[in-house]
Amino acid sequence: MTNIYRIFPFLSWMKTCSRESMKADMVAGFTGAVIVLPQGVAFATIAGLPPEYGLYTAMVTPIIAALFGSSRHLISGPTTAISIVVFSTISHHAVPGSAEYISLALTLTLLAGIYQLAFGLARLGLLVNFVSHTVVIGFTAGASILIATSQMKHILGLQIPRGASFLQTWVDIWNKTGDINSYVFVVAAATLFSALLSKRFLPRIPNLLLGLIVGGIVAFFMNSEANGIALVGKIPGHLPPFSMPDISFGTIKLLGSEAFAVALLGLI
Numbered sequence: 001m002t003n004i005y006r007i008f009p010f011l012s013w014m015k016t017c018s019r020e021s022m023k024a025d026m027v028a029g030f031t032g033a034v035i036v037l038p039q040g041v042a043f044a045t046i047a048g049l050p051p052e053y054g055l056y057t058a059m060v061t062p063i064i065a066a067l068f069g070s071s072r073h074l075i076s077g078p079t080t081a082i083s084i085v086v087f088s089t090i091s092h093h094a095v096p097g098s099a100e101y102i103s104l105a106l107t108l109t110l111l112a113g114i115y116q117l118a119f120g121l122a123r124l125g126l127l128v129n130f131v132s133h134t135v136v137i138g139f140t141a142g143a144s145i146l147i148a149t150s151q152m153k154h155i156l157g158l159q160i161p162r163g164a165s166f167l168q169t170w171v172d173i174w175n176k177t178g179d180i181n182s183y184v185f186v187v188a189a190a191t192l193f194s195a196l197l198s199k200r201f202l203p204r205i206p207n208l209l210l211g212l213i214v215g216g217i218v219a220f221f222m223n224s225e226a227n228g229i230a231l232v233g234k235i236p237g238h239l240p241p242f243s244m245p246d247i248s249f250g251t252i253k254l255l256g257s258e259a260f261a262v263a264l265l266g267l268i
Contacts, residue, residue, distance in 0.1 A: 010067045031206065032062075036077070038212040045154075046083040046147060048096030049105060052240055054078060081143040082265055084150065089258040099243070104255065107245035111252065111259030116266060128267050136268060155188040157181025157228060183227040191215030 004011065017025075036058040044054025058077050065076030086105060087096065094101040118124075149169050153160040158179055160172045195211030202210075219229050 008068070009070065032075075034209050035206045038208045040078070043078040043080065043083045046080060046150065047078075047086040047105070048091055048101060049086075050097060050102075050240070053102075056240065080147055081140065082262060084143055084147050085258070085262055085265060087150065088146070089255065089262075093254065102243050103246050104251070106243055107247065107251055108255050108259050108262060110245045110247075111255060112262040112266065115260055115263035119263065119267065131268060139268070154230070155185060157184030157230075181228050183222050184229055187215050187219045187222065187229055190218040 037055070040054035040058040041051045042054070043058070044051050047054070061077045062075070065074065069076065086108060089108060090096075090101055090104045094104055146166065149166055152158075152169065152173055156173065158173060158176050158181075160169060160176075164172065191211045191214060194214035195207045198205055198207035198210045219231075222229065
């Protein structure tokens with residue numbers, strides 16, 4: 001019986017569920033789903049993937065993690081740090097958003113999952129307990145700077161090649177300061193500040209969702225299409241086209257070390 005619980009952990013905690021706990025879990029789940037809506041689109045954009053991939057990843061991952069994860073309290077799903085690592089890894093080998101890029105992203109994910117499975121079988125997850133908090137803070141701060149840099153072209157409305165290095169991106173921004181689209185910048189500023197102010201003064205309201213709504217309203221009244229404000233567009237209501245990872249030896253050799261980094265990052 002113990003082995004069954006190890007394979008299907010949800011069988012053990014399902015016995016403890018009551019009507020009261022289910023009611024609280026449903027409220028928490030609904031709140032999380034509302035927050036994931038803008039986050040999923042943002043994570044996909046950072047990773048260089050179509051928006052729908054972020055949404056479906058945010059849907060499927062928590063279900064699998066909740067049913068088969070080792071902890072019923074753990075929250076699983078895409079993160080900003082992993083998204084930027086995926087983009088920085090694959091953007092040098094394929095055009096972001098292309099079929100080849102998606103295939104490489106699937107390969108990277110598959111390899112990272114295999115690494116994490118090996119970590120689990122070898123009980124290497126305990127090594128995370130020895131990672132310094134300072135290291136985690138430093139990594140998070142560095143990832144934040146890289147993410148902000150990669151999104152500056154969208155905030156300022158500038159045309160900067162995707163996949164450009166950190167320094168080259170800022171050089172291009174400096175050289176194109178005269179081309180900054182003020183309409184795009186106002187929308188970005190309204191979105192950012194409304195989200196920050198909501199988090200500070202209205203903590204019970206999902207701040208990211210509120211920022212998304214405020215930014216959308218500002219863009220609407222600024223006549224977004226006429227003033228060069230890019231829109232996400234209609235997200236397909238169906239599943240993305242079926243894609244397969246590229247498991248050729250050359251691709252595995254190309255992405256092997258990067259997948260190892262993603263696997264380690266997922267443990268932190």
